[in-house]
Amino acid sequence: xxxxxxxxxxxxxxxxxxxxxxxxxxxxxxxxxxxxxxxxxxxxxxxxxxxxxxxxxxxxxxxxxxxxxxxxxxxxxxxxxxxxxxxxxxxxxxxxxxxxxxxxxxxxxxxxxxxxxxxxxxxxxxxxxxxxxxxxxxxxxxxxxxxxxxxxxxxxxxxxxxx
Numbered sequence: 782x783x784x785x786x787x788x789x790x791x792x793x794x795x796x797x798x799x800x801x802x803x804x805x806x807x808x809x810x811x812x813x814x815x816x817x818x819x820x821x822x823x824x825x826x827x828x829x830x831x832x833x834x835x836x837x838x839x840x841x842x843x844x845x846x847x848x849x850x851x852x853x854x855x856x857x858x859x860x861x862x863x864x865x866x867x868x869x870x871x872x873x874x875x876x877x878x879x880x881x882x883x884x885x886x887x888x889x890x891x892x893x894x895x896x897x898x899x900x901x902x903x904x905x906x907x908x909x910x911x912x913x914x915x916x917x918x919x920x921x922x923x924x925x926x927x928x929x930x931x932x933x934x935x936x937x938x939x940x941x942x943x944x
Contacts (some may be wrong), residue, residue: 783933784933785818785848786819786821786847787825787846789822789823789824790823790836791899792826792913793805793828793853793854793855793879794860796825796853801813803825803911805853807851807915811813812922812923813848813850814904822846824836828861828862832860833851833862833866834870840906841904843901845906847933848907849906849908850909851863853913854913855897855910856895856912860928861897862921864899864908867899868899871901872903874899875907876900878899879898881900882896882898883898885921886920898910898912906936909925911923
């Protein structure tokens with residue numbers, strides 16, 4: 782049986798400073814809850830690699846949260862460092878998640894090819910990067926939701942046969 786617990790990390794300089802309301806993180810929380818997840822923590826950090834890394838490590842290593850979703854910082858601007866921070870902490874990546882999100886997003890906008898969102902595993906936590914915009918976060922999360930139960934089950938050590 783999988784633990785459907787999740788945490789949401791909003792990466793945004795403006796939201797962190799209170800200059801913009803966080804709508805992307807709220808959309809992510811709503812979708813997770815609608816799909817049976819208990820969202821046990823949400824945090825807003827600036828686009829600072831060390832703060833992103835610190836939150837990811839705390840939630841994975843100390844709190845053992847099975848699903849960690851980030852929103853924001855996945856583009857190509859110099860301040861977009863979420864993928865770099867994620868790469869530093871994961872034990873291994875799951876490239877199909879990022880590929881699936883980009884394929885779906887390309888049906889909506891050609892700018893989707895600029896997304897650097899990645900996903901990977903640290904210890905027993907699945908970490909997924911989503912775009913910061915509410916519509917991008919929603920579209921991308923909805924693509925991966927159908928595979929999350931299976932992914933979390935396997936990451937937790939389940940050795941049953943895949944059907």
